[in-house]
Amino acid sequence: MQPQHKRLLGAAATGLAAAVAAHILRRWRDRRRIRRMTKVELHAHLNGSIRPATLKRLAAERGLDAACLDRKRTLEVCFEIFALIHKCVDSLEIVAVIAREFLEDLRADGCAYVELRTTPRALQGRTEADYVRTVCRVLSEASGITARLLVSVDRSRGPEAAAKTLAEVAQLRRSDATVDRIVVGVDFSGNPTSKHGFDAFEHLFREVRDQWGLGCALHVGETPRSDGDSAKILAFAREKPRRVRFGHALAFSDDELRGCASLIEACPSSNAATLDLARLEDHPRLWCHFHSTGSPPLAICTDDTGVFGCSLAGEYLKVWDAFGPVDLVRVVDDAAAAAFDACCGEAVRRRRAMYNV
Numbered sequence: 581m582q583p584q585h586k587r588l589l590g591a592a593a594t595g596l597a598a599a600v601a602a603h604i605l606r607r608w609r610d611r612r613r614i615r616r617m618t619k620v621e622l623h624a625h626l627n628g629s630i631r632p633a634t635l636k637r638l639a640a641e642r643g644l645d646a647a648c649l650d651r652k653r654t655l656e657v658c659f660e661i662f663a664l665i666h667k668c669v670d671s672l673e674i675v676a677v678i679a680r681e682f683l684e685d686l687r688a689d690g691c692a693y694v695e696l697r698t699t700p701r702a703l704q705g706r707t708e709a710d711y712v713r714t715v716c717r718v719l720s721e722a723s724g725i726t727a728r729l730l731v732s733v734d735r736s737r738g739p740e741a742a743a744k745t746l747a748e749v750a751q752l753r754r755s756d757a758t759v760d761r762i763v764v765g766v767d768f769s770g771n772p773t774s775k776h777g778f779d780a781f782e783h784l785f786r787e788v789r790d791q792w793g794l795g796c797a798l799h800v801g802e803t804p805r806s807d808g809d810s811a812k813i814l815a816f817a818r819e820k821p822r823r824v825r826f827g828h829a830l831a832f833s834d835d836e837l838r839g840c841a842s843l844i845e846a847c848p849s850s851n852a853a854t855l856d857l858a859r860l861e862d863h864p865r866l867w868c869h870f871h872s873t874g875s876p877p878l879a880i881c882t883d884d885t886g887v888f889g890c891s892l893a894g895e896y897l898k899v900w901d902a903f904g905p906v907d908l909v910r911v912v913d914d915a916a917a918a919a920f921d922a923c924c925g926e927a928v929r930r931r932r933a934m935y936n937v
């Protein structure tokens with residue numbers, strides 16, 4: 581090789597190495613910024629957010645097999661983990677531990693405000709009202725993060741059970757100032773193929789929205805199949821969209837969602853498992869949001885960190901890797917604007933001022 585060719589080759593190699601180094605440095609800085617940035621969590625189920633280490637410990641204490649936690653999170657494995665959680669969470673003390681640990685994890689991930697949701701259960705002789713009171717106490721004692729509660733109505737338990745739970749919550753809100761301050765909405769959840777359609781619960785959500793003045797977070801369109809039940813939920817939401825958020829809403833186009841809800845709660849890892857996506861780039865709602873104009877606002881949420889093996893910061897990073905560069909600060913601002921407690925905006929501003937991210 582001629583000396584001048586060697587020099588040219590050397591210069592090209594040096595330039596390439598510098599470009600690769602700059603790319604790696606930029607990527608590292610982006611990821612560090614996203615990990616530390618101030619976030620908001622609007623869709624997290626309390627029991628499903630159990631730390632895997634805690635679940636393993638509880639399973640061992642009860643002689644239950646927890647091997648599912650070490651397997652790849654297919655939908656089948658996720659259902660096994662849900663069943664294991666249900667067996668292990670058998671006291672209010674454990675519920676309180678899960679809530680405290682999850683709040684710690686969220687704070688470490690940069691979360692300034694969270695709305696946790698849970699279906700009250702009567703456990704070991706304690707009532708559903710005791711359950712709500714216990715969770716509200718833990719959330720009210722959180723430091724470095726503002727935490728609120730959505731009471732979940734599990735549609736598979738039927739409308740009578742939901743009415744009974746909500747009547748107890750209404751009574752608690754009148755008699756307990758902490759519960760009144762912490763409960764900011766009601767969630768509609770449970771198996772979407774249950775025989776109980778939304779119309780059996782609609783009067784309850786109307787009461788929550790119009791008489792209690794609280795928000796309604798409705799699971800809808802969790803799979804690509806849109807059915808009559810979804811149409812009823814969309815019609816209800818259209819009446820007062822600012823009081824309603826949708827969880828998942830994977831079944832709908834931007835046009836179908838227009839004017840329905842203040843925000844869509846997107847849960848990347850959970851949705852990827854439900855839709856069996858090989859890559860997050862194919863997530864229908866995230867794709868619409870980041871590729872088209874006029875798409876409804878969305879929040880990045882975790883759904884069930886303990887089940888899907890994810891974290892809030894990790895979900896932001898996944899979205900960045902699949903769709904970035906995108907404006908994640910705008911995503912957080914949209915989430916703050918759609919929170920059911922107006923104090924969320926102040927919590928976000930406070931953390932941003934404190935950490936400058």
Ligand SMILES: [Zn+2]
Nearest residue numbers: 625799827883
């Ligand atoms: Zn959910």
